[in-house]
Amino acid sequence: MEFREAMKARKSIRGYKPDPVSKETIQNILDIAVQSPSAMNTQPWKLYVVGGETLKTIGKENIELLSSGTAPETEVRFPEKHQGVYKQRQVDVAVQLFQLMDIGREDQMKRFEWMQRGFRYFDAPAAIVLAYDAIMEPASLVYFDLGLLTHAICLAAVEEGLGTCIHGQGAMFPQTIRKHVDIPDDQMIFNCISIGYADPDFPANKVETPREPAENISSWTGF
Numbered sequence: 001m002e003f004r005e006a007m008k009a010r011k012s013i014r015g016y017k018p019d020p021v022s023k024e025t026i027q028n029i030l031d032i033a034v035q036s037p038s039a040m041n042t043q044p045w046k047l048y049v050v051g052g053e054t055l056k057t058i059g060k061e062n063i064e065l066l067s068s069g070t071a072p073e074t075e076v077r078f079p080e081k082h083q084g085v086y087k088q089r090q091v092d093v094a095v096q097l098f099q100l101m102d103i104g105r106e107d108q109m110k111r112f113e114w115m116q117r118g119f120r121y122f123d124a125p126a127a128i129v130l131a132y133d134a135i136m137e138p139a140s141l142v143y144f145d146l147g148l149l150t151h152a153i154c155l156a157a158v159e160e161g162l163g164t165c166i167h168g169q170g171a172m173f174p175q176t177i178r179k180h181v182d183i184p185d186d187q188m189i190f191n192c193i194s195i196g197y198a199d200p201d202f203p204a205n206k207v208e209t210p211r212e213p214a215e216n217i218s219s220w221t222g223f
Ligand SMILES: Cc1cc2nc3c(=O)[nH]c(=O)nc-3n(C[C@H](O)[C@H](O)[C@H](O)COP(=O)(O)O)c2cc1C
Pocket: 010, 011, 012, 013, 014, 093, 118, 165, 166, 167, 168, 169, 170, 191, 207, 209
């Protein structure tokens, strides 16, 4: 598959077919994705692939925590509020998602159901948890490197006919992941990628997120 084709085809998939993804297929994806560059070739990534009943149990327990009022708490700090154009883009994608899913602005029940969906990994048959060694703190370069790997995983998945959704939400109850997946205490859980065969009929998969054209965010000197 051409690079351009894969870049255009990749999008966030939030509804999956129940079909399992073979270990071999995910292994192929990871084998090529680890060719990603990293700062000083540190390759700071640790990957935990979770599937089947284990992932379902983690999702179920995430929702139990959510429903009991436990506040989600990531191990890695992210900004809570965006401003200006960044806030607007965040709102735009949410509005589109809610319209496609027929979730009214005031419909607290449907909004909660949608939130739960994210906490159960969008019912994907597998998810990849990204982590790194705490000795790499402060980890700004590590975040950069994990981002490069994450995108490579998503693009390699496209080539395998698979959909993905990078989602911080999947790592918001790290205690549940740690209960069922053996992640050493000296590693920090960073993010998640849900992976599986996209359900083409799932409304939210029709979201189309626009991009600011490159010419608007770049300037040239010496050309
Ligand atoms: C670091 C990161 C965290 C994200 N977390 C979530 C999330 O928690 N829930 C979700 O539905 N999408 C999440 N996304 C997906 C973004 O909303 C999506 O990439 C963006 O809207 C662009 O859409 P596209 O992926 O379809 O091109 C995340 C993406 C990134 C890169």
